[in-house]
Amino acid sequence: MSLEQTLNDWTQLRRTHPQPGSHPDLKWAMAIDLDACTGCNACVVACYAENNLPVVGKEKFAAGQAMHWIRVERYWNEADENSPEQGAQFLPMLCQQCEAAPCETVCPVGATNHTADGLNSQVYNRCIGSRYCSANCPYKVRYFNWYNYPEQEKAWPAPLPMQLNPDLTVRTKGVMEKCTFCVQRLTDAKNTARNEGRAVRDGEVLPACAQACPTSAITFGNLSDPYSHVAQKWRLQRVEINKDKQLKDIDESHPGLRGYRILEDLRPYPSIMYLERVRDNQA
Amino acid sequence: MNSVTQVKEKDIREDIAWAQINRDVLKSLERPRATYWLLFALCFAMFCVGVGCETYQYQRGLGVSAMNNPDMWGLYIATFIFWIGMSHSGTLLSAILHIIHADWRKPIYRFAEAMTTFSLLTAGLFVAVHLGRLWQIYYALPYPNERWVWPNFQSPLLWDAIAIFTYLSSSILFLYIGAIPDFAICRDNATGWRKYFYSKLSLGWMGTDRQWRNFRVSYLTIACFLIPLAVSVHSIVASDFAMSQQPGWHITSFPPYFVAGALYSGCAAIITLFIMLRYTFRFEEYMTMPILDKIARLTFAIAMVWTYLNLIEYSSVWYGADTVAKETLIQRATGPYAFWWWSMNFLGSVLPFTLLFKKRRANLTVMMIVSLLLNLGMWLERWMIVTPTFSHGYYPWTWDHTFFPSLIQWGIVFGSFGWFGMLFMLFCKLVPSVSMYEVKEMVYHRKLAKIQPREA
Numbered sequence: 001m002s003l004e005q006t007l008n009d010w011t012q013l014r015r016t017h018p019q020p021g022s023h024p025d026l027k028w029a030m031a032i033d034l035d036a037c038t039g040c041n042a043c044v045v046a047c048y049a050e051n052n053l054p055v056v057g058k059e060k061f062a063a064g065q066a067m068h069w070i071r072v073e074r075y076w077n078e079a080d081e082n083s084p085e086q087g088a089q090f091l092p093m094l095c096q097q098c099e100a101a102p103c104e105t106v107c108p109v110g111a112t113n114h115t116a117d118g119l120n121s122q123v124y125n126r127c128i129g130s131r132y133c134s135a136n137c138p139y140k141v142r143y144f145n146w147y148n149y150p151e152q153e154k155a156w157p158a159p160l161p162m163q164l165n166p167d168l169t170v171r172t173k174g175v176m177e178k179c180t181f182c183v184q185r186l187t188d189a190k191n192t193a194r195n196e197g198r199a200v201r202d203g204e205v206l207p208a209c210a211q212a213c214p215t216s217a218i219t220f221g222n223l224s225d226p227y228s229h230v231a232q233k234w235r236l237q238r239v240e241i242n243k244d245k246q247l248k249d250i251d252e253s254h255p256g257l258r259g260y261r262i263l264e265d266l267r268p269y270p271s272i273m274y275l276e277r278v279r280d281n282q283a
Numbered sequence: 284m285n286s287v288t289q290v291k292e293k294d295i296r297e298d299i300a301w302a303q304i305n306r307d308v309l310k311s312l313e314r315p316r317a318t319y320w321l322l323f324a325l326c327f328a329m330f331c332v333g334v335g336c337e338t339y340q341y342q343r344g345l346g347v348s349a350m351n352n353p354d355m356w357g358l359y360i361a362t363f364i365f366w367i368g369m370s371h372s373g374t375l376l377s378a379i380l381h382i383i384h385a386d387w388r389k390p391i392y393r394f395a396e397a398m399t400t401f402s403l404l405t406a407g408l409f410v411a412v413h414l415g416r417l418w419q420i421y422y423a424l425p426y427p428n429e430r431w432v433w434p435n436f437q438s439p440l441l442w443d444a445i446a447i448f449t450y451l452s453s454s455i456l457f458l459y460i461g462a463i464p465d466f467a468i469c470r471d472n473a474t475g476w477r478k479y480f481y482s483k484l485s486l487g488w489m490g491t492d493r494q495w496r497n498f499r500v501s502y503l504t505i506a507c508f509l510i511p512l513a514v515s516v517h518s519i520v521a522s523d524f525a526m527s528q529q530p531g532w533h534i535t536s537f538p539p540y541f542v543a544g545a546l547y548s549g550c551a552a553i554i555t556l557f558i559m560l561r562y563t564f565r566f567e568e569y570m571t572m573p574i575l576d577k578i579a580r581l582t583f584a585i586a587m588v589w590t591y592l593n594l595i596e597y598s599s600v601w602y603g604a605d606t607v608a609k610e611t612l613i614q615r616a617t618g619p620y621a622f623w624w625w626s627m628n629f630l631g632s633v634l635p636f637t638l639l640f641k642k643r644r645a646n647l648t649v650m651m652i653v654s655l656l657l658n659l660g661m662w663l664e665r666w667m668i669v670t671p672t673f674s675h676g677y678y679p680w681t682w683d684h685t686f687f688p689s690l691i692q693w694g695i696v697f698g699s700f701g702w703f704g705m706l707f708m709l710f711c712k713l714v715p716s717v718s719m720y721e722v723k724e725m726v727y728h729r730k731l732a733k734i735q736p737r738e739a
Contacts, residue, residue, distance in 0.1 A: 064351030064684070073680050093680065102528045108444070109422040110435035126432075128422050129345070129415015131355040132440055136527045138677045140353040144415065146346025173344040174415030263677055266528060 026190075026200065027118040028181050029223035029241070030210070031233040031259070032092055033275040036217035039072050039090030046212030047094075049163075050182060052170050054155035056147075065146045069179040070094040070209050080279075089277065092218070094209070095120060095141045095179035096262065096270030099241060103133035103142065111176070117190075118223075118271060119181055127175040134176065138263050141178055148173035181220070182207035202228040223271070234259065239273045294387045294573045297730045301723050304569075308715045308722075309472055311564040319563045319708065326704030333698010336691045337412060345415055349689035353681040354673045358692045359413035361666040362699060365548065366406035367447070367520050368541070368661065372549025373399025374454065374513040377461070378506040386728060387577055389721040390569040393465075394560060394711070395553050396458045401706040402552075403451045405699050410444075412695055439522040446516045453512060457505045463488050463498065464720040517545045524668065530608035531615070531672040536599060540592040547589045547631075548661035550582040554654035556707070558647050560716060569717050572645055579644045582657070586635035593632065607677055614675040615667060619685045624667050630660025 047053065053067045060066065073091045080087040097120045104112050104120065111126035112133055134142040149155040150170045156163075164170060167184040171177050189205035202221050210218035221230035223241065234240070237259025238247040244267045248257040258276035340347050350357045373395040380388040411417045423434055423444050434441045466485035473481050488494060518538035525537035534540075557578065561570040600608045615624045634656055643649045674684045710716070 060346065063346075063349060064354070064686075065346055066352075071680075075679070105435075105437045106439065106527065107435050108438040108440035110433070110438075126422065127416070128419045130413070130423075130440055131415065132438065132523075132527075134352065134355040135673075136529065138528060140676065140678055140681055143352060144355065145344070146350070147344040152343065174417075176415070266677065 023116065023118045023224055025224055026116070027223040027241070028097070028186065028271065029118070029221070029230050029234070030097075030181075030272040031219040031230050031275065032272060033217045033219075034089075034091060034277040035258075035275060036215040037072075037090050037092060038215055039074065039088065040214060041072050042212045042214055043070050043092055043209035043218065044068055044072060046208040047179075050165055050208035051180070052164050052168060054149035054153070056149070056153075056155070060146070067143045067145075067149075067177075069141075069143065069177070083279075091274070092209070093139060093141060094272070095181075096139055096268065096272050097179075097181060098268035098270045100267060100269050102136045102138065102266075102268055106132045106136045108132065117186070119183060119186075120178075121183070122176060122178055122180070124169060124171055124175045124177065129174040129176065131176065138266055138268065142176050143178060144176050145171050145173045199225075233275075234273055237273065237275065241269060241271070244269070292571070292573045293729070294571060294577075295390065295569065295722070295725060295729065297726060297733060299568065299726055301726075304719055304722055304726070305468055305472070307566070307568060308717050308719050309469065311566070311716060312469065312712060315712070316563050316565070319712075322559070322563070323705065323708045326701045326708060329701025330698050330705055331701075333695050333701060336694035336698065340412075340691055340695070341417070347689060348692045349687070350692075351686065353676065353684060354670065354686040356413075356669050356673070357686075358666065358688045358696050359409050361669045362662070362696045363406050363409035363413065364520055364541070364665040364668070365662045366402045366409065366699070366703075367517060368545035368548045368665070369402035369552050370399040370406070370450070370454070370549065371513050371517060371542070371545035372553055373397070373402075374509050375546055375549065376553065377457065378509045378513070381503075381506050382510070386725050387574050389725045390566075390571075390717050391553070391557060391574060391578075392721075393458075393462065393714075393718045394556055394707075394716045395549075396454065396461065397707060397710045397714070397716070398549070398552060398556060399454045400451070400458055401703050401710070403447065403454065404706065405703045407447065407451070408699060408702065410447075439519065439526045442519045443523060446512075446519045450509075450512045450516045453505060453509055457502075457509055460498070460502055460505060461718065462714055464490065465715045465718060468719055469715065514542055517541045529672050529676055530605060531600075531611040531675075532668070533605075533608070534596055534600065536592060536595050540589070540596055543585060543589040543592050544661060544664060547582070547585045548658050550578060550585055551654045551657035551661070554578055554582065554650055555658070558651045558654075560711065561647075564711070564716065566717060569722060575650065576641075576644050579638045579650065582654075583635050583638040586631070586638075586657070590632040593628075611672060611675045615671045618671070618683075619674065620667060620671045623663055624671070627660055627663035627667050630656055631664055634660065 047068070047070045048055065051069060053069060056066055071093050073093050075089045075091065077087045077089055097118065099114075099118065101112070101114065101120045104114060108130055109126050109128055111123045111128070113121050113123070115121050129144065131144055134140065134144065147153045150161075150172075152173075165184075167188070185205050185207065189200050193200045193204070200222060202225060206220050207218075210220040219230045219233055221228035223231050223234065225231055226235075237257055238254070239259040239261065240246065244264050246257075246260065246264070247254060248260060258278065259273045260276060261270045261273055264270070348357060348359075373392075376388050376395040377392040377399075380392070411420055414420055423441060425434055425436075425441075425445075434444075463485055466481050467488035467490065470478060470481035470485050518541065521537040521541035524532035525534055527533060554575065557570055557575060560566055597612065600612050603609070615621070634653065637643050637649070637653050643653070670686065673681065674686060675682055
């Protein structure tokens with residue numbers, strides 16, 4: 001945000017909540033079906049491989065310093081002990097790419113911003129590591145480089161650096177990072193589409209987690225394209241990006257609806273819709 | 284033992300000769316008690332511990348502080364607030380009491396004002412220590428650059444940076460301007476390098492009428508400028524929390540609560556330093572018991588304001604519609620931090636009642652211990668604001684997350700007290716820590732009042 005821009009358009013300083021059509025052509029979004037999720041952690045492994053995430057080791061993991069951009073959270077429902085999962089419930093949690101992101105407003109240096117295609121971006125070079133973004137993130141999905149993993153902590157001893165993804169950086173100590181929806185893939189797909197003079201096709205690009213999911217629990221695509229898979233899923237569930245209460249919450253006469261967004265009432269307008277799990281006895 | 288004709292003790296003797304004042308205060312610049320050097324060595328050792336810890340943290344990364352996800356903020360931020368808070372009472376004593384003409388402040392405001400400056404410098408260190416990449420700290424400042432990249436003016440942390448810089452620069456100016464006539468006295472009595480040093484500092488002060496007039500005006504102007512700054516600086520620090528979305532932080536009453544807490548811990552620190560200076564520099568004539576009594580009563584009053592605002596916070600959270608904030612409050616009182624939380628409430632709200640008793644107020648040992656404990660309570664308050672929210676936020680994944688700072692973190696916090704002490708003691712050795720010209724004024728006015736008592 002330059003001074004010139006700021007003076008020209010003061011309204012840029014205010015971030016109101018998103019309106020339909022604030023990303024008319026491209027708005028990346030996701031739908032995660034918890035009924036399909038088996039908690040296999042393939043998405044997590046894929047994410048580590050794709051995004052050059054350091055494996056921090058047992059001690060640092062126990063100290064809460066792991067770098068999993070996507071994590072499969074386990075919750076236990078004791079009333080449900082006799083089910084095949086013995087009461088386990090899984091929830092893959094990643095950056096929700098909020099439209100009105102609480103992390104963006106508080107960053108003192110403006111290192112985290114919104115992109116035109118609806119992503120919550122993180123500029124590593126600009127980040128000074130105040131960690132205010134994480135303090136204000138309701139989902140706690142931002143991960144901080146507590147150590148210099150590549151060099152001092154030897155997260156990738158030779159010859160492992162050879163397998164690092166060349167499409168993105170290996171982050172240094174002291175910067176914040178988080179799920180980017182695999183922005184390197186998205187950028188690549190957008191470039192290809194532009195070179196060929198067309199729009200990005202549905203299914204042309206997937207983040208690593210969606211690609212790796214064996215049960216296809218993760219649907220990814222362009223929400224602004226009404227024919228994309230993800231837009232259809234959102235529409236079927238009557239979930240709208242610019243609302244903080246969905247039809248499911250307002251009107252109980254729709255028992256079939258199972259789409260919801262996490263902590264919606266805080267109004268971050270997240271870009272990920274979760275689909276509630278259906279129990280065998282409910283079906 | 285004469286209870287019938289109990290004479291009210293005076294703030295200061297009216298028959299101290301002016302030359303005597305000069306002699307007593309200038310002596311503090313020369314030969315203090317051995318305690319001074321002992322304290323200085325202690326502070327320096329503490330400072331070295333802090334520097335060692337910070338060097339290690341700088342080399343390895345912030346992970347050595349044992350902070351983690353979700354506990355992204357730890358003791359650094361808590362201690363940062365604590366030091367910012369300490370700075371407030373200096374302004375209270377020197378600026379606010381100056382404007383309302385409370386002349387008992389005169390023998391003690393100089394060191395209180397120095398405390399303001401040095402605690403701000405200490406607080407500034409914590410901003411740097413807290414950052415992941417402290418070598419890029421200048422990104423947070425709005426400096427002109429060829430790429431037109433500016434900091435994010437929406438962020439409360441940026442407001443912080445601006446408010447603290449403004450407050451620090453004005454309080455340094457205030458401290459300096461207030462000391463110019465005293466530097467002139469030092470100059471007139473010094474020899475060698477000190478003569479050169481003080482003549483530079485005294486800016487050619489001759490004590491002419493014109494100089495005094497300009498001095499008074501500029502001193503009063505900065506005093507008036509400083510008061511709103513003091514209030515705003517801690518309100519803005521409170522905004523770091525109140526403007527965020529987290530339960531336990533997102534509370535409207537935070538700014539006044541923080542300002543009250545700041546004045547509270549600052550007053551307690553003034554008592555501590557008062558007793559230390561009185562002993563080390565033999566200032567018994569100037570830092571008298573009646574003055575200590577007045578600060579103690581002031582501290583009690585502020586403690587009650589703080590308690591009130593604290594209870595307001597609890598009750599507004601308790602009766603508010605934000606159930607998560609209420610759970611966080613319950614978690615603070617019953618969860619892993621319960622001991623610290625209850626200690627904070629006890630030390631902050633119950634202990635100050637000791638100050639109600641005249642006998643206790645007149646006992647230096649008791650006052651020293653009480654003032655240190657009050658500040659411990661206020662430090663715990665800051666810690667209890669910052670940390671428990673992380674262990675019980677909105678999202679269940681963060682619940683029941685216990686976090687205890689590593690020794691590195693404690694070491695840096697410990698070292699900051701050494702750094703502050705070191706700066707403060709150096710100051711006392713170089714600058715008269717009792718304002719000579721103002722004590723003279725005070726003595727003169729008291730004498731005048733005795734000769735010509737005001738009509739009742």
